[in-house]
Amino acid sequence: MKGLGIALATLFIVLFFFLVRVLLSARRLVSLSDEPQSVIGKPLLFPMIFNHKRFVPVKDQFSNRFLAVGVPVGLRCRIGNLLAVDDMSLDLHCPLGQGWSWKRALSHLSCWFSFDSGRYLHRGHHELDLREKLDGFLRDQNQDPAQWPYAYLLGIPQFLGWSRSVVSWWYLYTEERELDAMILEINNSYDEKRNIFMKVSRVSEQPLKVPECSQTEYLDDYYKVRSVSSLPQSTFYKGTWTKTIFASVFEKVDGLVTNRFMDPLQPASWKPNASFSNMTTIGVSGEVKMATRMTCYGPALDPTQMSSFQLLKFLLQWTVPGILTTAHIIFQALRIHYTGLMKMNVKTPVRTGSVARHATKTEIDLEPFFRAYLANCVEKYPHPIELTYLPCRSFATETITLRSPPCEKDPSNIRHVTIEPTDPAFYTRITNYATIETALNTELLPTGLYADPSSQRLLVSDQALLASILNSPSLKTNPFATNPKDLPNILSWYRTSTTTSFMDDFVSTSDPISRGVYFQIVSKERLINRFALGSEKLLGMYTFLGSCLLRWVVLESLTLDTDLAETSIQMALAGSASYFLVVRVLSVAGRLFFRF
Known part of the structure; x- marks a missing residue:
């Protein structure tokens, strides 16, 4: 108990000095870019109230409050020790395989809130800023980023490296500064996400009146960051998207979601009775299943204009609710489940276009061996085929195209197949199958789960063609068949039997360094599963x-x-x-x- 008391006292002292640094530092916006730029809006603090109401199959409702921070996309800046946006000097990302470090801890302690671009849209690429990641995402959606020269991000910032954001909102504005499109980053409780792009339309043709004096201002003391206001032509904007993510343990992966938004840069949207954002889920039969309404608890606040006392009161009131968002969601889910209102569904594999949970280092290290196996199969296939391989999107965004040698002689008869693992655990499971036939029969089998019966752990566009490629007679080898004593002792330990898997056989024919790395990885995976509950x-x-x-x-x-x-x-x-x-x-x- 004494040790626990010392630890709590130390934590309190650290947080106290952390807070004092925030309050005493000058809260002026400092641009981290050398070039002058024009952005829409300014960094603002949004105290929000989230109301959730379910209609079908049972009636239930609850509310939650949290703090969202809005930042102009493309603006790299710091506001004292309160907020850092795309500050490349901070070490906010922990690479796989690395543990705690003083530099990372001090980086998180240097600012109360921070925005790290690596957490948004596709994971990783921390060297890119928010605007660069947005442009890349739009191009992946076959959209021209030039259509929306202005963008504003409303999300949950990191606090001491912790953030739990159910939804992040990207508001995309035209050259005329009118809201024209939205990106919703939907995050579920299983560390999965889906980025929804949608065009929005006006609900009415009555434009809001924008005060002329507030349309243009400079945000920094050096007049490098010019801020312009939005010019909405409607009070509300609406959009619709198809639900293709396991967003709730009580919902199926189907139906439509309709959204209605207000422009977050207009003070009219900050009123407590204004519908800042509405989201309605509609079932396949057309019934309204649930609705969520988000409103502002009070006006959005400019941190550069707040006094130290106002900021202290605000941070003490709104920091903790953001940290406890996950606990609140889990509590409400358990309440609904154990009171018998609804039963939780088993999580389904993600659909194509979604991002699975963060991969472990073991899963990432095994991926190149599976990629090499595919390349070897394609290289030895006697017919012209093109295999497109999409590594699991939880840690990779690249697309690999492999062609068999006959494609050069017969380019007109090339057959195509696409393969995409939906779950990073695929790379550890694939090393345990005795044959590729068993692997395909298992991984391609629909899960039959209630929430999404057709979901699969491996997505393949042409299953028959893939089976033909991977079952080519030229690949039938068993390097251990001639002399069982050559079977590495490690295999007889980490397998439940001395039978090797097809991946073991493939890697055993590679160079000694690759063999050593592979068997080291699978041995570690066996240790994890046997002694550490898979962790x-x-x-x-x-x-x-x-x-x-x-x-x-x-x-x-x-x-x-x-x-x-x-x-x-x-x-x-x-x-x-x-x-x-x-x-x-x-x-x-x-x-x-x-x-x-």
Whole structure:
């Protein structure tokens, strides 16, 4: 208890000095770009109220409040120690395989709120700013970014590296500064997301009156950032999109969603009774299933114009609700489930176009071996084919095109097939199948889950053609068949039997370095599944504890007398055996627990 008290006191002191730095620093906007630029709007703090109401199959409602921050897209800036937007000098991203670092901790402590472009639209590419990522996304949607020279992002910022954003809103404006399109980043509780692009239309033709004096201003002291106001031609704008993401554990992946928006840059949308944003879910039979309404708790605030006392009161009132958003959502879901109102659905694999959960380092490390396997199969295929491979979108955005050698001689008869794993766990599962036939029969099988019965873990445009490519007779090899003693000892341990998988056979014919890397990865994966409940982080904790125990044994043996050292070593070995026995028992108990 004493140690816990010290830890809490230390945390309180750190947060206190963190808050003091925010309040005492000058809150002037400083542009991080050397070039003059023109943006729409300015950084604003939006205290929001979210009201959720369900109509079908049961009636239920709840509300939540959170803080959203709006930033002009393309503006890289800092506002004192309060807000950092696309500050490339900060180390806000933790690469896979790297743990805690002082530099990253100090980066998060340098600003109360931060926007990291790597979290938005497609994951990664932290070297790009928000505007560059937006332009890339629009081009992927076959849209011309020049249609929308202005954009404004409303999202949940990071606080000490933590952020839980259910939806992020991108408002796209034309050259005439009218809202014309929207991008909704939908994030579910399973770390999955889908980016929805939609054109919006006016609900009415009555334009809002914009004060002339507020249309243009400079945001910084050096007159490099020119801000213009929006010029809406309607009070409301509307758009519709098809629901293709497992957004709620109580909903199926079907139906339509209609949205109605107000321009967030106009003070009329900040009134407590104004419908800042409405979202209505409509079932396949046309019934209204649920509706959400978002309103402003008060006017949007310009942080550069707030006094220290106003800012202190605001941060204490609105920072915590944002941190507790996930806990609030989980609580409401459990309440609905355990009161018998509705039953939770099993999560389905994502559909094409969606982004799966973040991949683990093991999954990313195994992907090149599967890619090499596909390339080898295509290279040896005797007919002209073109295989388009889309690596799992949770960590890659590239598209790989592979062509068989006969394509050069017969380009007019090329057959095409596309393959896309929807789940990063595919790369670990694929290493466990004895044959490619078994792998395809399993991975291509529709899940039959209630929320999305046709969902699959592997998406293939032509299953028969893919099976033909991967089952080519020239690929039938078994490098271990001639001499079973050549089977690496590691295989007989990490498999449940001595039978090798087809991926083992393929990699065993490659160069020694690749073989060593592959078997090291799959051995680690076996450790994770056997002892750490499938969690790489938990295995890391085991490794840390084991290394501490080993160091203690070595130190004891060096510092104690011979008899005492032998006794200490025996005790340490007994403790090590007990430790790994407990780990084994916990892993078995964990599997039984998660089975039910």
